Amino acid sequence: MFALDPRLEQDTYALGDFPLCRLLLSKDANYPWFILVPRRADISEVFQLDDNEREQLWKETNFLSETLKHCFAADKMNVAALGNVVSQLHMHVIVRRRDDVAWPAPVWGNKPAIEYSSDQLSEVRQRLGAVLGDDFRFVEA
Known part of the structure; x- marks a missing residue:
């Protein structure tokens, strides 16, 4: 049974689900920093997914x-599956802009x-809701 790693749960907001992955938002408003976590139990590596899941x-x-x-x-766009601290398979998808606080580091x-305000979090949800499509289901805020 799928369970989110406690560190991911602590450090993110759950936004919703794609067919395979739970979409999370890092609790760092410095960057639009999203994390995809396949909703599969005991997976730490991409190769542990079956062919269809890997493709998805x-x-x-x-x-x-x-x-x-x-x-x-x-x-x-910075995209990476690391996992040295949190072994549960997760994919970082981070928006980088030349004017962000760490560019280019x-x-x-x-x-x-920096924690998101409730207004900022609502804005992210609203922006995504307008473009994510029918395959995405938001979870309750």
């Missing part, structure tokens, strides 16, 4: 990346995280 992960990652690039006027540990 890339479809959702690519769709989200393209959507966010336009929705948040990205100069560059990596986002990890560069600047202190």
